[in-house]
Amino acid sequence: MSSNQLIKNCIKQDAQAQSQLYKQYASKLFSLCLKYSKNYAEAEDNLHDAFITIFNKIEQYNNKGSFEGWLKRITINTALQRYRKDVGVYDIINEDNIEDVSVNFNEDDVSIEYLLKIIQELPDRYRLVFNLYVLDGYSHVEISELIHISTGTSKSNLSRARLILKEKIEAYNTAKNSSSL
Numbered sequence: 001m002s003s004n005q006l007i008k009n010c011i012k013q014d015a016q017a018q019s020q021l022y023k024q025y026a027s028k029l030f031s032l033c034l035k036y037s038k039n040y041a042e043a044e045d046n047l048h049d050a051f052i053t054i055f056n057k058i059e060q061y062n063n064k065g066s067f068e069g070w071l072k073r074i075t076i077n078t079a080l081q082r083y084r085k086d087v088g089v090y091d092i093i094n095e096d097n098i099e100d101v102s103v104n105f106n107e108d109d110v111s112i113e114y115l116l117k118i119i120q121e122l123p124d125r126y127r128l129v130f131n132l133y134v135l136d137g138y139s140h141v142e143i144s145e146l147i148h149i150s151t152g153t154s155k156s157n158l159s160r161a162r163l164i165l166k167e168k169i170e171a172y173n174t175a176k177n178s179s180s181l
Contacts, residue, residue, distance in 0.1 A: 007058060011059045018055055025071055028068070030043060033079055035135065036083070036127075050074055050075040054074055080128070083128060110172060119131070122164060125157050126158075129143055129154050129157040130161035133154070134158075140155055140158075
């Protein structure tokens, strides 16, 4: 069944089409949920909630842009809504104190699995900003609107996330190098 026909059938609330859509996109969207969730169980909840929203709003997809991109945006927004509900007050950050930290690593020194693990271990607000900015290409202005923080806070959270990752990678490489001696 073509994507257009699948969408049309989902609009008609055809259970088979909904099941096919779920099977076709669940694993990709679940990976996205893992990036924006505290743990596996929360990612499952976010995926479930995202698909409820997708099925309820599928008639709003207007064939402009990629359908998968539309699904991803709903999934990210679902995870961010949960985050916004769970978070109370935000810090006010002075942008002058933001340190520009770059994280440099060699793929031979740090595995992708380890890198994903330490990103997942970041505090929620740092992980969300890092993922949105670095992995998904959002600007600080867009991030500030998505998670209701100032652009300065977004920049600060990115800087702190990078600093934590840099320290963990350096510690990992130091431990790895000293154990090989």
